[in-house]
Amino acid sequence: QLQAFGGGLVQAGGSLRLSCVASGRSIMAYSLGWFRQSPGKEREFVAAISRTGDSADYADSVKGRFIISRDNGENTMSLQMNNLKPEDTAVYYCAADSTYYGSFDYSTAVRDYDYWGRGTLVTVSS
16 A cells, blocks of 8 residues: 655745655565646656666656655655646656566556555645
8 A cells, every 4th residue: 555645735946745655565576656647637657766766767847856766664755846836736646566677677657557545736836
């Protein structure tokens, strides 16, 4: 089970840190990702991180502003979001992918993720 928290209301230019806590199983066997969904839009990729945490990828829209990280010992994942923009407003979801791509790889496709947490709403005001 995954649970995301840390969302809220922030002004443009501000920062938020989202966290995702896993329970019931170790996250070491999963690559992890953050996705988001705005009203009327499809769920989209934000960031992904490999099983080891040694490699990560970001959507172009957040590259240079967001940082994904994980702590396998604590069974948690985080998304540090800086310089937030109104277009970042969305419900953010953490997800886990059980497919083994190798220790340093991951998927950015929504369809590849097996487990999803309940989302947390991020609202960025202009």
